[in-house]
Amino acid sequence: MRNKRGAAVVTETSQPEESPAGKQRADPSTTTMYTPKDLEALRKAYKAALVGKEMAIKEAEKLKERMANMDASRVRISTRKTAMKKTTPRNLKMSFYAVEVEADEEGKEKQRESVNGRLRSIVDVTHDLEVAKMAGFRESMLKELRRAKKQDMEEICMEEGITYIKLNQAKADVAEIKASRNYAAWLKEKDKEPQDEDNADQQYATSNEDAGDE
Structure with a gap:
């Protein structure tokens, strides 16, 4: 009887061992440790990502501006074509000829006025x-x-x-x-005076020619 009681006491006071399957596993995310080298690499990667984002935003702004300029140019070209369609085409050769004729007429008119x-x-x-x-x-x-x-x-x-x-x-x-x-x-x-002067000039010219022949 004593042995049974002692065994019972021992049995009550001893703790049962946990099975390996029942043990709790540690969370890797809470237990991971980063070295200073890893932190520096992460910081550089983050900075590079920010720079890439800024460049992408600037490139997008440039593309948007180019598209706006293209639309404005297209509107100006369309307006110019419409104006050209509305105006009557002129023959440049005929225009130059008309200008020359007008200038010639003005010159003749001035000459007539002077005369x-x-x-x-x-x-x-x-x-x-x-x-x-x-x-x-x-x-x-x-x-x-x-x-x-x-x-x-x-x-x-x-x-x-x-x-x-x-x-x-x-x-x-x-x-x-x-x-x-x-x-x-x-x-x-x-x-009679002009005729006399002409005759004198002719006689003078004839005398000079005769002198030259001699």
């Missing part, structure tokens, strides 16, 4: 000269007739084929007639 201006100046000068010449002849005749008497003027009026009315009137009429006659003779001589 007309010179002609007007010549005519005005000639007219003034003729008027002055006629006035000079008239004044000269009046001086010659200043001392003429009534009888003298009656004879002169008869010679000129006019009627004597009064002394002063007769002097004025006779002076006008003789001045006109002298003026006509002056014009006749004046018209």
Whole structure:
């Protein structure tokens, strides 16, 4: 009996051994240890990932900007084509010809105006000269007739084929007639002057040619 009790006591106080299958396994995630070298590698990998992300974002922004520019260019080209369709095409050769013709006409018009201006100046000068010449002849005749008497003027009026009315009137009429006659003779001589100059030039040229032949 004693042995049985002692055995029972021993049995109650001893702890049963756990089977290997019942033991708890440790969690590898909580028990893993990283060395400083591993941490440095992880830090570099993270930094490289951030840099790659920034580059990808920048590249995406550039692509977006290029697409926007392409769309804007497409709109401008389309607008330009529409404007070109609306405008009437012009022949450049005909345009240049029209410009040349217009410029030529303007040049001719200016030349005509210049020639007309010179002609007007010549005519005005000639007219003034003729008027002055006629006035000079008239004044000269009046001086010659200043001392003429009534009888003298009656004879002169008869010679000129006019009627004597009064002394002063007769002097004025006779002076006008003789001045006109002298003026006509002056014009006749004046018209001959250019021909005489041309003949003189021709004679001078001929004499030079003869001298050269000798």
